[in-house]
Amino acid sequence: MKLAFVILIPFLFFVSCSQQTSVPEPDYTKYVDPFIGAAEYGHCFPGACVPFGLIQVGSETGNGGWEYCSGYQSTDSTINGFTQDRLNGTGCPDLGDLLMLPFTGEKPEVFKSTINKKTETASPGYYAVQLTDFNIDAEMTATPHVALHRYKYPAGEKTSLLVDFQSSQCSSQNQLHAHVQDAEVNFEGDKMITGYSNTSVWLNRTYYYVIEFNKPIIKKELLPNRSENEKAPRYVLEFDLGSDEELMIKVALSSTGVEGAKANLAKEKSDWNFETTIEKAKQSWNELLARVDVQGDNDKKTMFYTSMYRLFIQPNNIADVDKAPFYSTLSLWDTYRAAHPLYTILAPEKVDDFVHSMLHQYDNQGFLPIWALWGKETFCMIGNHAVPVIVDAYLKGFKGFDAERAFEAVKTSLTSDHQKSSWAVYDKYGYYPFDVVKEESVSRTMESAYDDYCAAQFAKVLGKEDDYMFFLERSNYWKNLIDPETKLARGKNSDGNWRTPFNSFSLSHAGTSGGDYTEGNAWQYTWHVQHDVDGLIDLLGGKENFTTKLDSLFEMEESSEGTGFVLDVTGLIGQYAHGNEPSHHVAYLYALAGKPWRTQELLHEIVKTKYINKIDGLCGNDDCGQMSAWYIFTNLGFYPVNPCGGEYILGAPQLPKAIVNLPNGKTFTVEAKNFSDENIYVKSVELNDKPYNKLSISHEEVMNGGTLMFEMGNVK
Template identity: 45%
Template sequence: MIIDRRSVLGAAMAIPALPALARAPVPGALTGFVDPFIGTDGTGHCFPGPSRPFGMVQPGPDNAGSGWDFTSGYQYRAPKIMGFSQTRASGTGIPELGDILLQPVLDPRDDLASHYDKASEVARPGYYAVKLADNGASVELTCGLRVALHRYRFARAGRVWVLVDTEHRLRFLTKEPVDTASVRTTTTGAEGSITATNWTKRTIAFALEFDHPVAEVRPLPSSKAPRYLLGFDLGEHAVLQAKVAVSTTDVAGARANFAELPGWDFDAVARAADAEWEKLLSRVRIDADARTKRVFYTALYHLFLQPSIISDADGRYRGPTGQIAKARGRHYYSTLSLWDTFRAAHPLYTLLIPERVDDFVLTLLDHAKAAGTLPLWPIWGGETNTMIGDPALPVIADAWAKGFRGFDGQEALSAMRATSTTDHAQSDWSLFDRYGYYPTGKLSNEAVSRTLEAGIGDAATAKMAAMLGDAESAKRFGARANGYRALIDPETKLARGKDSNGAWRTPFDPLTATSPLNNPGDYTEANAWQYSWTPALHDVDGLVAAMGGRAAFTTMLDSFFSLPGKESKFLGQEALIGQYAHGNEPSHHIAWLYAWSDRPERGPELVREIATRFYKDTPDGIVGNDDCGQMSAWYIFATLGFYPVNPTSGDFVLGQPLVAHATVSLPNGKTLAIAPGKDGRVINGEPLTRTIAYRALMRGGVLRLSGAEGNHP
């Protein structure tokens, strides 16, 4: 059954109306342009529940507990809500988190999932509300940084019930939800600690408090973690509230986190959440129509949902080996989708939230201190070993190149060298060093993609070493970064698999995409055409030369954007223009490469087409997983008119802004205004060619961007 948002189910149930807070955003506020439903229908895998920026808790509705479509717990057109869990990831391709599910209901029954009144569903930054048609209750959610706050309005007074399911997880279909659990009920709720293995092994501790005493406890069938129906006796207002604090460490840590939300003033907490988001969103202001503002500010909102803070109020957190440590910075972060976010999201953080960048890097270094190598894809403190390459390397080098000094450079370089020389989950350096590339036949899959991604990390390590005066390491890793050149087929000019004897992969079909879902294959969620542009992320001039020079490079780009492609939901083949697949990250920089071609004006044309076709202010408005804000980061950069093709260079490739005017608030009261220009590209009167430096942007002033004519030297 599919629900239209404007349909009303269960109209006969006298469910209380939601309060005015649910219906009235502040007039003129930027939060009014954020629609958390964007990206919740289809492959965006976003969620509509509330969060604070980079929040540890992100409570929201779960329609299902497993499956590709429900990696965030929610799909816009799903007909039922099974309950409201407290943690999740935004836009990922694998389900995880979904801890401590609550579900209000008037009367106990076997299946507590409920149809819901789609017309009643409201989502804004820091607030979510819905009416449960079958359960006789309306639900409102808001939160602090580490504490979720629920408010339930029941259709009648008297004895009502809340399901407390500590076994529920967002998980793979084949996985048991819980390894071990120690949970108990209290006079006002429940508390406990649970260890579960799904995408990673992790520990979740929680403390649950209601604003009414528990009148009755009914245990429900479960496996390794308890499920309860808790009964409450309500007066004539029939309102019940619940607070859920979470921790990666222990119950004491969860209880201590309650201090951030004292009392039970739900409306005040929701207003505070809205105000916090308003302050952050106002760092960028654009002049545009309402539709563009909705897409843009929702993208900005999605960008700031993750990485997620996982350290307690006292700074403690549980890291990748299960150890409990204390954050060196203000916070320790996880849910780092680094293979995606190193490309644009992290460079955008350096521009929009520079005050958090040092803590991001300290998180990476603390992970390496515990695990021996830098993280690949950690969530809730645990390592998933997902995706390829070593994408933490460019994040660190980029921060140092841009002048961030809140971490020790030598410690960072040491961790980068260890990660670039020690065999680990996705990097077999002894094999790579023997051949200078990853040969087919020696790896089970993804040999070409892994070679190309290795170059990105090696170039980042070489740059970091050069900046710190380590000439030997700079030379070593700089040379190894050129390994990709061995795989550029001189006949097709594409990156092609090569075995340990130096023989090319035959037969060779550059249009067939491969991924972990249909390996063996040489590419990661992409085909040869799509992955061959990866070396441009660190050596665009070398790639131009390898493809035969600028004229040949232009021809290759033109062919890439015109060759027909076949969309496939699971192979990163969404949002196609020719072979360009905007639904997956390996394509994200390619339109910007026209700045190195004989047709520099073509790049801004394509960027505008991509932004217009594949970003909408509708629930299906993100095509492809948002991947913790990377898809959103691309749109934000496109709107502003520049992009970090090489994310460790400290430079941004210039294009054309998608709006008439934009203003970025910078540290120390400075502002950067982006406006149309008549005479090429200039900042504060100084002419620019192809790129602009980060430091020039951070000095503020006026950046004027006109056409791309004459952009190349």
């Protein structure tokens, strides 16, 4: 017995010491500020969500206009209510489904409330605000498919809730009451509502829902329609909360049916534990945010981890629980540039499923997605930039999909006509003539040439020589639109004549203004040759002439001469527009033309002036994580100018140190020796303690782990 006691005491001492010295896991969510970008151009939202989830629940402060693409502007002091899903940083509105507004007393003439901005708070997986008109504290959290609301009503007041099945984000006030095409609402007992709505805003889609309450409905009132166009009802529900004064609501969504929504609810949120749900959401965010550990001051950490947060909000898995993932909200015209290459480093476990989802949409519609929402095509943008995403994945070694099937989808998408392609015209002229293709002829040519390049690389590794030569030839079509006189990308008609008169500053946008460019002008699109920078340098007369032309881009007057809707062309430095994606690789072109110091200067300026730790701190739409991905890559010191194939051009790190925790247990560390706000130039680079004199680093080198050391200085 004495022996047992002697052994037990040291054991208990060891356990006690272990518990006392255990170090808690870092909480990276404390550096995330969901309000950054939630004003002006950013079109972000501060609602509750989990990574890649279907739900984004939070306040709707406005509807029916471009400024409310996400349903929220931080300068607003009133809300219409709380909706269950929305878009992150887009330039078009949709979603914003199932609006709810808790209220007390008699039915108000207008359903909205002022809010106490001092009480408004948000963190990954959580949102809260006080409705001052009704003295109600509202909180929200989320699982992938379920929104959980908690409303604290004042004691002794009549407890009511508006449930508006007609509401969703619309592009105009005229559309507010006309976008629902069909709807069904079923009260299943006194604690559950089920149904569906078919809406047509950006595209036609049907969502299904289950709404469950923790308290019984004691009275319901059907409100009169505001317009003969309304197809979905609005109800005011009344509850008896008893003594706890708290109403909780679970809203489960599905893209397949009510039974799918019920399955999502049963699997993800069978209980009513609000705090546990918040904690699980927080854990899911920390698991992803922990993949990069950065050093720097609080502003830098806040901007970096908020950017990571925005990156992982989408693509959104619209499949039901226990089904194969189907990722949509694919803003590919934006995200192929940096977001998808970044997923291959920071979330590689998702990449094969992203590709499967694109191939699934190809099976359904006959071509790869362009801008996909809820598994359908919006035809919003140009090119077919699922192609570089798929090819980049394959070239980086992602083999969890059928390569032959993927190549078939790539080839078909680039040879069979659909709404945004006319391949016979493209092949006949070697470009899109502006008198045949009335909108975006230059931009469509430039972007299609890049997709052709990617298809050629895919064909090459698969041993398809004829396809390789075909797509390689087409990848040079961009050269047919570089005007030798102005040295700019310029429209040309079917007779081979340049557009005259020609205003190189005139902005244009599809669907609203005609014109030869997509959300841009000749100065911004001339550099859109991501796959053949050397070829562009040659056409512009060599490196010196090339960089002189680049200097003009950045140094000329910051003017916007629009011929239509050009609100996306923001964040100007001269005619460089960082607020819009076609410009994102341009600062790195100096490095490829022999002037890396100029790239380093510009990166420092862009990071410092276009990404600021405040509500209106983004210079343009976040565009489903692309603006954020540029920031992350640039802070790490490299960027995919050509986002297909795994070559990252070196820039200059904008943080003193960052450790990328790779999925294979390795780490890749980027360190800036002598880092300061004055030391913006790179004096030398080492990889794993050996001099590194290349212009780029490969994906393989990053994923192998190691240390990339930049020695910084204040002399270029």
